[in-house]
Amino acid sequence: MKQIIAFLFALLAVLPAGAQTDHDRHFDASKNMEIFTDIYKYLDLMYVDTLDANEVIGNGITAMLKSLDPYTVYYPENDVKNLKTMLTGKYAGVGSLIRYNQQLQRVVIDEPYEGMPAAEAGLKKGDIILSIDDTTMTDKDVSYVSSHLRGEAGSSFVIRIKRPSTGKVMKMKITRRAIQMPSLPYYGIVNDHIGYLSLTSFTENCSKDVRRAFIDLKKQGAKALVFDLRNNGGGSVQEAVNIVNMFVPKGISIVKIKGRLDRVNRDYKTTVEPIDTVMPIVVLVNENTASASEITSGSLQDLDRAVILGTRTFGKGLVQTPVDIVYNGQLKLTTAKYYIPSGRCIQAINYKHAHGGYVEHVADSLTHVFHTADGREVRDGGGIKPDVEVEPDSLPNIAYYLASARDSSEVMLNYVVDYIAKHPTIAQPKNFVLSDADYADFKARVLKSNFKYDRETEKYLKDLVKLAKFEGYYDDAKPEFDALQEKLKHNVAKDLDFNKGKIKQLLEADIVAAYYYQKGAIEQGLRYDKQFQEAEKVIDDSARYKKLLGKLKN
Structure with a gap:
């Protein structure tokens, strides 16, 4: 008997550590599932109020998934159509x-x-x-x-x-x-030689629309392309690969998917001959450029095929797979990470699941260096860093309140609705401008409506007064605080004059959209677009463009 026990201990000693770990993990899972079922059984039997199983257990499922990452989501049968709308548009x-x-x-x-x-x-x-x-x-x-x-x-x-x-x-x-839902709301020629193309999502077959649009732009005489992926939250990986394939040769690995299971691993390569491998391209990105948009912009950067311009992208390097669930539900499940041509994963957040779960932003100091096809340094973690960083113009606080649903007077909406009623037609989007008389009319309406909004300067002053009182400095500085408060007193008329340019832009965009729809608003907005204007400068300066891509050496 002692020999048998000794043999069993010896066998345990040589068993792979992973086998024991897997056994413990499966046991813990089974144990906690039994505990959950037992708890709900007593709740359903003895709780003071009658429980709705869909609500209570649904909340439990939602809480469980939230502890993992924001992209793993359960869709019960009555919500599956929302998932399909998101995936297909x-x-x-x-x-x-x-x-x-x-x-x-x-x-x-x-x-x-x-x-x-x-x-x-x-x-x-x-x-x-x-x-x-x-x-x-x-x-x-x-x-x-x-x-x-x-x-x-x-x-x-x-x-x-x-x-x-x-x-x-x-x-x-x-x-x-x-x-x-339109994934490609507008494309066109700007200043006779630059093609512009706005893609808002990577829904089913959007690559075909982009392909047709790009070929049309070339026929119209486009000598360069500005590809706008700002605020594009992504979608299909295959559509992203198809779009990159338009600009790079056949047979190149664009993105590798790597997960725990072999069946989710995949290497996406370009499969057809490209349309154009030499036309200068600038890709516009911002903090809302995510997922498939980052595959597109990151791959074009890694392959030195385009200059990326704007602000750092969102940093979503995770891949989701739809899984069928019993009773006609679906689970959108995070199954893998993706890696673009340089070998980097641009996931910006680590989701930790121990001790209740928390998120951790990857610090720049902890990222790793990778290299583009021509040897330029790029880094993983934290999204795609643009080759040219350009911050967009910020929206003044008064303009934000006028345009948002927080304005209970709805003065901007009312003005636009009345303007539309009085004007059966307006100029083409690229030529439409509100006159000074129009803006004066709008200003008068705002003042008459008793429009109010929270001024940031007043908020900061109130906080400063509280801090000064807490630290004992307020009484000595009270005259200065009173004088500053008087100078910062709400003056809507003054603010409307000071921010006239930005407010006019918002009004013009709203009005143009009513006549020429989304594509008209985009075309009209390019006239004021700081990032687009910088993209034009990069394209028109051939030496700078090549230097940014490492084609010219210092």
């Missing part, structure tokens, strides 16, 4: 943005999409949604109204709206269609 509805009007406390039409049922029926910005079929909408929120606007493709409904510019109540019959 498609849904069945009328094709319009809606918003809540704070002044009227009603949901209104904000921006119909070009060529979609809402626009074709004649709905306009500011129209107040009164009812959909026999259901009143005047006391409902945005999500409720949205759920009634959506439905099966081919189904019809009657919408009743009130047009604020005329006060007229109107009825329209609208037939829902399959709506493809």
